[in-house]
Amino acid sequence: QKEVEQNSGPLSVPEGAIASLNCTYSDRVSQSFFWYRQYSGKSPELIMSIYSNGDKEDGRFTAQLNKASQYVSLLIRDSQPSDSATYLCAVKGYSSASKIIFGSGTRLSIRP
Amino acid sequence: DVKVTQSSRYLVKRTGEKVFLECVQDMDHENMFWYRQDPGLGLRLIYFSYDVKMKEKGDIPEGYSVSREKKERFSLILESASTNQTSMYLCASSTGQAVAAEAFFGQGTRLTVV
Numbered sequence: 547q548k549e550v551e552q553n554s555g556p557l558s559v560p561e562g563a564i565a566s567l568n569c570t571y572s573d574r575v576s577q578s579f580f581w582y583r584q585y586s587g588k589s590p591e592l593i594m595s596i597y598s599n600g601d602k603e604d605g606r607f608t609a610q611l612n613k614a615s616q617y618v619s620l621l622i623r624d625s626q627p628s629d630s631a632t633y634l635c636a637v638k639g640y641s642s643a644s645k646i647i648f649g650s651g652t653r654l655s656i657r658p
Numbered sequence: 659d660v661k662v663t664q665s666s667r668y669l670v671k672r673t674g675e676k677v678f679l680e681c682v683q684d685m686d687h688e689n690m691f692w693y694r695q696d697p698g699l700g701l702r703l704i705y706f707s708y709d710v711k712m713k714e715k716g717d718i719p720e721g722y723s724v725s726r727e728k729k730e731r732f733s734l735i736l737e738s739a740s741t742n743q744t745s746m747y748l749c750a751s752s753t754g755q756a757v758a759a760e761a762f763f764g765q766g767t768r769l770t771v772v
Contacts, residue, residue: 650700
């Protein structure tokens with residue numbers, strides 16, 4: 547079993563709709579969870595981080611964490627063509643010296 | 659702003675060569691990471707370092723070594739480059755906090771081994 551799993555997509559969503567991206571992780575003691583966006587040919591950039599159970603909202607983005615189910619999700623409201631990218635879920639363990647492990651990413655395409 | 663700088667954007671090396679990829683960060687971060695990214699496989703961790711001269715193997719350390727002699731610099735070494743090491747290599751750094759320590763990435767090095 548991979549440590550961090552995501553559906554590879556592509557996920558196609560009409561402009562203006564809600565895009566829902568999902569991620570599961572295997573290490574129960576993980577403490578920090580991140581969503582990165584990566585455009586083709588560019589480096590990943592952080593868009594959301596979440597550390598406690600529940601929802602965290604930032605503009606059009608909402609991250610959701612359920613530690614009991616070992617599940618993290620990202621919702622993008624009012625999807626725009628500029629949201630078309632690969633979204634990477636990342637998980638960090640409980641200590642300061644823990645590694646950060648990434649999923650393989652979900653490719654999102656927003657169709658006009 | 660955090661800046662993570664990788665020494666080269668593109669590199670072409672021959673099979674069997676010793677290759678050095680350099681990464682420097684300017685935010686006094688404790689942790690530094692080397693990942694490789696291949697289509698469909700996401701970012702796979704090669705090595706990471708949580709302090710000067712300290713390192714831990716990631717998921718795919720075979721064929722690689724690392725060096726961290728100074729806090730700001732983390733080098734990835736391919737002892738004898740092979741064609742299956744052709745990839746995009748990404749360096750990242752983060753603080754030493756237990757929580758909220760997101761990774762900041764360099765621009766990446768596209769390495770081609772011929």
